[in-house]
Amino acid sequence: MQMRMTAGMFMLALAGAVPAQDFGDTPYVQTPQNVVDAMLKTAKVTARDYVIDLGSGDGRLVITAAKQHGARGFGVDLDKRLVQLANNNARKAGVADRAKFYARDLFETDLSPASVITIYLLPEVNLMARSKFLALAPGTRIVSHDYGIGDWLPDLEYEMDAPGKPVGRSQKSKVLYWVVPDLVAGRWVWQVASAGKPRTVELALKQNYQKLEATAKLDGRTVPVERATLTGRMIEVTMTLPEHGRVTFSGQRINQAVEGEMRAADNKSAGKGETVPWSAVRVEIQDAAHVIAPPPVIREFGADGQ
Numbered sequence: 525m526q527m528r529m530t531a532g533m534f535m536l537a538l539a540g541a542v543p544a545q546d547f548g549d550t551p552y553v554q555t556p557q558n559v560v561d562a563m564l565k566t567a568k569v570t571a572r573d574y575v576i577d578l579g580s581g582d583g584r585l586v587i588t589a590a591k592q593h594g595a596r597g598f599g600v601d602l603d604k605r606l607v608q609l610a611n612n613n614a615r616k617a618g619v620a621d622r623a624k625f626y627a628r629d630l631f632e633t634d635l636s637p638a639s640v641i642t643i644y645l646l647p648e649v650n651l652m653a654r655s656k657f658l659a660l661a662p663g664t665r666i667v668s669h670d671y672g673i674g675d676w677l678p679d680l681e682y683e684m685d686a687p688g689k690p691v692g693r694s695q696k697s698k699v700l701y702w703v704v705p706d707l708v709a710g711r712w713v714w715q716v717a718s719a720g721k722p723r724t725v726e727l728a729l730k731q732n733y734q735k736l737e738a739t740a741k742l743d744g745r746t747v748p749v750e751r752a753t754l755t756g757r758m759i760e761v762t763m764t765l766p767e768h769g770r771v772t773f774s775g776q777r778i779n780q781a782v783e784g785e786m787r788a789a790d791n792k793s794a795g796k797g798e799t800v801p802w803s804a805v806r807v808e809i810q811d812a813a814h815v816i817a818p819p820p821v822i823r824e825f826g827a828d829g830q
């Protein structure tokens with residue numbers, strides 16, 4: 525039987541778990557350092573990144589991103605004492621110029637500078653922030669400790685040992701990772717040369733979050749689509765065309781066009797190893813399912829194994 529846990533119960537669990545660090549009513553639990561390291565590694569944080577931690581506690585995520593990966597960024601927290609502690613920790617770590625902390629509500633924070641968002645928040649808070657996350661530039665990475673974002677399934681999720689974790693009996697943590705998807709639903713059209721003749725490929729894409737459902741036609745006849753993925757702005761579609769064999773089209777959307785390359789997907793395909801430029805045009809725009817009908821905010825959640 526699956527256990528159910530309300531947000532209130534979760535808050536009590538969090539607040540009760542850290543009596544040695546009583547920062548008041550606000551639930552505060554540190555992410556164990558090995559989980560912090562794993563989160564930043566999963567998001568592939570580098571010196572080019574701007575990291576924003578929502579509910580930054582003692583600042584460990586942004587401080588580690590600055591110290592270990594050369595990134596810049598800031599954290600926000602409702603608790604002024606935690607913000608002061610985080611700024612002191614940044615000074616002690618020698619990264620105060622690149623890691624800053626502000627007493628601010630995450631819902632009143634401009635997230636647009638972020639290339640990476642980190643969160644360890646109540647599942648309900650994640651869900652409330654979902655529309656803010658989906659409005660970020662496509663390609664922005666989000667990494668969460670333990671909790672999901674409603675029905676927006678992560679691109680990657682794994683469990684790891686979390687020795688010393690102040691909550692839960694398992695001493696395990698989950699790391700969940702998303703890339704904010706572009707909006708690519710609709711009908712895309714381009715031409716491929718076949719025996720010296722141009723032939724028309726039409727690709728219909730339906731989208732729900734980053735998940736794509738694709739059907740394709742060559743000169744009006746259905747051809748099998750093996751795989752269609754969306755990672756940020758990058759569309760990748762593998763299909764079988766009668767005279768080319770399995771081919772992969774990959775490219776990035778720029779307005780109503782996509783620019784990239786077409787390559788043979790395996791050694792049996794014609795022109796094996798060959799890569800040629802690919803461009804397509806969107807002739808009909810559709811809304812993604814998650815844009816048309818954002819699911820309602822739910823008040824109760826299953827306990828994510830904690």
Ligand SMILES: C[S@@+](CC[C@H](N)C(=O)[O-])C[C@H]1O[C@@H](n2cnc3c(N)ncnc32)[C@H](O)[C@@H]1O
Binds near residue numbers: 602629
């Ligand atoms: C579970 S702790 C995570 C701390 C830190 N990010 C870490 O992983 O070690 C959640 C933090 O979020 C803060 N918080 C909760 N709701 C917030 C909000 N609406 N705006 C800003 N901070 C918030 C709390 O004060 C708490 O410090």
